[in-house]
Amino acid sequence: MHIMVRKLLNVTGLLLAPFLPLAAQSQYELNSGWQCNNIAKVTVKGEALSTPSYKLSGWMPATVPGTVLTTLLNNQLVPDPFYGMNNERIPDIYTTGKDHYTYWFVKDFTEQKPAADGQVWLHFRGVNDGCDIYVNGHRINNATHFGTYLRHSYNITQWLAKDGKNRLAVIVYPPAVVGDPNGGQGGDGTIAKNVGPQYTAGWDWIQPMRDRNTGIWDKVTIEKTGAVRIKDPQVITRVPGIRLPEGPQAPATLIVKATLQNATAKVVEGALRYKLSGNTISKKVTLAATSMTTIDLPDLELKDPKLWWPSGYGPQQLYNLQLEFVDDNGIDDTEDISFGVREIQTYWNGHTNSREVAVNGQKIFIKGGNWITSDAMFRFSKERYDAEVRFHRDMNLNLIRIWGGSLTERPEFYEACDKYGMLVFQDFWMSGDCNGRWVDPLKKEDQWIRRRYPDNHSLFIESAADQIKMLRNHASLAFWCGGNEITPPVDILNAIKDSLAVLDNTRFFFHYSNSDSMSYNAIGGNGDGPYNIQPMSVFWNEKTFPFNSEVGSVGVGDYESLERFIPTANMKAPENKKGGVDSVWDYHKYIPYFNHLDPYGKPKDVKDFAAKAQLVNYDQYRALMEGFSAHMWDWYTGVIIWKTQNPWTALRGQMYDYYLDPNACLYGNRTGGAPLHVMCNPTDGNIFTVNNTFKYHTDIMLQLTAFDMAGKGTQLTQVFTEISPKTVQKYLSVKSGLDKMGAKDGVFLSARLLDKDKQLIDDNLYWFPDSTGNYSGLQKMETAKVQILAQKAGNDSITVKISNPVNGPIAFFNRVSLVNSKTKKRVLPVFYNDNYISVLPGEEKLVTISGEAIGQSGNIVVTVKGWNVPEQIINIK
Template sequence: MNKNFLFAFLFIQNFFLAQTSERILSAEKWQFKNSKEQKWLTASVPGTVHLDLMNNKLIPDPFTDENEKKVQWVENEDWDYQTIFKISSKELENQNIDLIFEGLDTFSEIYLNGKLLKKTDNMFRKWEIPVKEYLKLGDNLLQIKFKSSVNTGKELAKKVPFTMPESPRSFVRKAQYQFGWDWGPRLVTAGIWKDVKLNFWNNATIENIKTEQKSLTKQKADLHFQVTVLVDKEGKYDILIDHKTSQFQLKKGKNSVDIPFTINNPKLWQPNGWGTPNLYTIKVSLQKDSKTLSQQELRIGLRTVELIQEKDAKGKSFYFKVNGKPLYIKGTNWIPTDSFSPRIAKEKYQQLIGDSKEANMNMIRVWGGGIYEDDEFYKACDENGILVWQDFMFAGSFYPSDEDFLNNVKEEVKDQVNRLQNHPSIALWCGNNEVDEAIVNWGYQKQFKYSKEDSLQVWKDYKKVFHEVIPNTLKEHLTSDKNVYWPSSPSIGWGHKESLTEGDSHYWGVWWGEQPFEMYNDKVGRFMSEYGFQGMPSLETTKSMFSGNPDLNLQNPTIKAHEKHGRGWEIINKYMERDYHVPNDFIKYNYVSQLLQARGMQIAIEAHRRAKPYNMGTLYWQLNDCWPVVSWSSIDYLGNWKALHYQLKRSFENQVILAEEKNGILSFYAVNDGLKNFEDVQLELEVNMFDGKNLCTNIFIPKGKTLDGILKFETIAIKELVSDSDKNEVFLNLRVRDKNKKLIAQNNYFFSKPKDLKLTKPNITIKKISSTEIEISTDVLAKDVYLMGDTHFSDNFFDLLPKSSKQIQLSKPLEKVEVMSLWDTFQTK
């Protein structure tokens, strides 16, 4: 590079930096201390006080042993953070300098060079403060003093004349799960949990951009970009959208301009299972006199999403229409994937969303007791065709509605909506998780001896927050094509019959009500947004609960401490006794608990899918964990797939064949959730012994010719199929083929519960094909084959049919693969 060119490059670069630039203060050297003490310790930003205490070896890791109990004192203390950063004369020449906190957890005072700039009271808000007048050349001292959220919440609670459930968390705008849940520890954090930065700008800067899709056809997409510009110097400015220039006369202060934009022959953003989630990169820049002052880059997707609710003979529909067509929703519920969210790597978001895509999901519900997730989460959902049901962060309690609280919520909603609304994955905004149900069904009013006036006030508070403030703020800040709002999930509690005829349903009769799995066949609503059952994590994750050598024993206090549901072990055992032999051996118990969880969810999902189009959505509880724990997750804290996730991949296939048994009669349903219709389909039904002997084969031709949604075949009596055979020794192999005899879907159906099957010992052999591929085969039925080893298997917990083999890919080479099947558990009764 010659000197003249280098000088020109540096001049242009420095000029641009002089117009707008950003400096990340998170990278500075930070310190923290207990406010009562004098000694400063090293800290990390973004971070939390628990992580900083752990890094300084002042507390043990609360994820291991029973250490959670040992760190509860942290939540009652106040904590101070500080850093010293230098400011150059060049930086001070900027007309405007803003100090921006992306996230402070939660009650804090911000000081710059001893001057109190702002008090904060919301973990979910962005705090932006003009600081040019407070900065000085050279060293600058930035301090953030955090008050205990628990103590502050208790003080706020005193202002209400009756006892609120879940105090003090209801009064604190921070992640509710930190106060403990039935799958997570109590770790009430404080700290600078997101980035801190300085923003330098001159003349004008882009504050926010909203995209609105006015119309969408095969020929073109008519868009409008609503660009908010903050102007320091009045004048004429150009806004460029992908080289298309529009000129505006902008006044000093905040300006909002509307710019039309057309994309010809648009490629649609399609949900997973329907096609490619096409994305467009749009560059928006602000210029004056041909000089770039500010610019942003957007990734947008072109699609339409509608929530359809229409009255019918059985109640009211509840389904999503995407790109003009009804989409059957298959997916999950998401909780924060760590109790200390600042340490969640981008790779973990990408991995979990990728795992959801691989399991044929098309929607994730972000649960209202966690956090508005990191940008990387929504980016991953955009890229993988996963729609997002976005709860606002309120869960399972009552909430106040005083003026300060309502204003705080309004600003929270505004900040999050402005941040997230351009993501094509966002399908619905939901006011809360189970707050309506908590008021109506959970008996808190009786428990806390509310007066009639108290109960009326609770309902008035609820209406104010979730039927006025949140939806009104959405209307104000969302573009019209993004404004799909649902006040509360579920809309009606599971104890009411209407919960199965309209709205969305959280059905917890299984697990909480201890009803048998078979009850799922009867309790099918229009959209099942929560239901679940617990299973143990992988052995690797179970071992990680221990700081030293793991003692794998169900009576071990550490393992007991990593089950947060008060009756969790008791409920698991109760269900296990119904369907399986209960092993004494820990490894076998771990294995069976995973099979039990997968079996329950399979029964639920198949019942939901058989009810299509009455039912148009199934979101099980839950995808992930925030620490090593026995829980409802399908993927454990370390990222290992439990038996459930492997089953979900099979149960969520776009085309499935399902069997239903009632009073000795079998019905068969072929379900197609894809865009392509299948003509002249037929069902092949084979009855086989466990040793592989074929008893009979039937072919059914349905009356309907086309499989474009759901197709029910003729029913048949089990006696007619099984004849004189023992139904505990036979199974059905179901296959659906199209008119070209191509296999569309297949499944196995067993007539008895797993514990009643008369299995014989399979001779399972494993052959190494390459360092990352094996072939597994068996002589007789090997039920629920479990491959063990420190690698991810492309399939696991599967049935291997008699005299068959299966190729399995490994994520990394393994010297030895151990194997177990259900037969092995019959030996430990």
């Protein structure tokens, strides 16, 4: 069966209704009912196999979109490669040979031959790596299609069966060079000879994908049109001047163009048109037989436009435009385009020696995260993309960089970034590790040869142009980049520049991810990185790249996260000594915490280790974001964390685990990256405010209070201040007072900003060790006797109120979880407006839990567990 999906207009109230009914136009996805078989078991050729009458015997259900490994896993023929050491039990294509993962995929579908000039098109959005395609006994592609990233479309009208019962058969070939997964970055590097993802041969955050992600990994669709098809429409918005999110807007200019394909053997006359905000824009067109023509429509001056802004700076207003081609027979084709009205500018900041980014004329301090891909086995979904991008928004980030050893991310990812206000920095598909930047004894070939990878330059160039056309209408797409830490070979580099000049001249192109055009590393700088746990002084006091494309730390999840993929026998706390890491932890790329947990008391077991790791996680990422923000526009114009997520069950650099369970890294980053924020340099006690908004804030109360372990507060200062837009301000040092108060047991510092109505704007709680560097006071804190109330606030939201009575200690570092009452496991994914929270004596805090999973789950309860709060299970009222 297939699911019929109309090309629907997603009405927002801003825009248009269709000109005419669209009864004849439709598009649907072939996403179920596929069967597959290994090439060794198929004895007929594609012409015979694709004949609907040919009987399929012994074939298994196939997952499309998906990889061969996904299908094998779903049929229980291989173990879950994300669990334990299971990946070692799956044969690797380098050893088995490519035929082991070469499969035929077959799909029966119903589609009648269209009447008159109607056309039916078969679209593939991604196949890795080569394929031959057959419909109803006919080979459709004259030459084998290659290219992981290259879309391809075929007019199958003439091959459709008279009775409407059709069969599609596709043989998918693995990459030509699969590479030896010898433990290097990209294995022996030869995986980069293909135009495809390089991480599949293994990296320092993932083990190799055994099939190298062979498969029909992205959508297959059928589209029905009239004589003329609209291809690759483009919407460009020009927003002159310096804008603010609020108030009336000066006009913006809308530029729309599209390619029209006349599939018939006769001349077609018609009009390309759209309607927007009460304006109809149209152009008459005469199309020669079997021709392809790009049409530029007249520009539209859009009055009082609703602008799109990055997260934290303003709303993400989106328009929907329906482009139509109409002739004497009615509407031949429509394309629905979602876009945001915005303009991205970049400048060279001569003070920092780095690229500065502006949106709608306003400079933006970049707070970004590096992204690999959503799932290492390409099991993508709109819902997962939405959840992951939402996590980035919730971290108070405003940019995601797509790392070059992976993909051009899917349109559904970009839709989520449009929705949540994430700018995107999109690399093309190469990395210095595989492509020869460094000498590497694990690589099969030397730098001179690797520098010429991939083998097929023209395929890379064609794929880059195609992906530009696929993604260029997204408001979130901000930058293109030639590759990770290396430029493409010069002919590819020049061709990408030429393509961008013609296809998308609205975005800055970085030659490579840490190029001098992004960030000039002046004398005294330390380059990009570090990548592992650091003293907080490093993030605050040691200057690095002025626009750092990769800097990060640790990211082990808590005990429940570890349980999901580490077998019970291997649940052992790592020790800071040679041989102190379990083999499974090592296999999942654990980064040491060294002795950073010891000040909290040496971990007693793995559960204690994971709990204390969250304190370090929170502190690390809060310090990272605050340290860079404290030097905004002086040392830095931006920072991009390496990295925010893992597409596999790795134990490093992540704000949430593969299963979408956030850890304390996310909330430390959320606190440190708050748009209007007060913060303390932990090394010298200096207090700063940072304002990452366009607003001038007056009558802001800066409130600093120290608390001892018993909860007694001592006010250090309380003063009204004014905070200018896009600035950092330094106030005073509280180091001497904190050192004195915390010498014996350590001390808490509550740093807050309140508005003139005494409403809390920003809340930041630090915990400092005693004079020996240990958290001795935390280790003997009294239990906080909190009261907790959980209440349904809607079908998909719950509020949790934690109240801490007076005359007691701070209720410190509490994790709130939504849990299935029967399985005792967390409900995922859900979203917490804050977590790992602390509540001062005599105060209360509200945590809001939201997400569709709430309404879809029965038997749910809330649990709360903190440093000095025993776990409580709370029924939801």
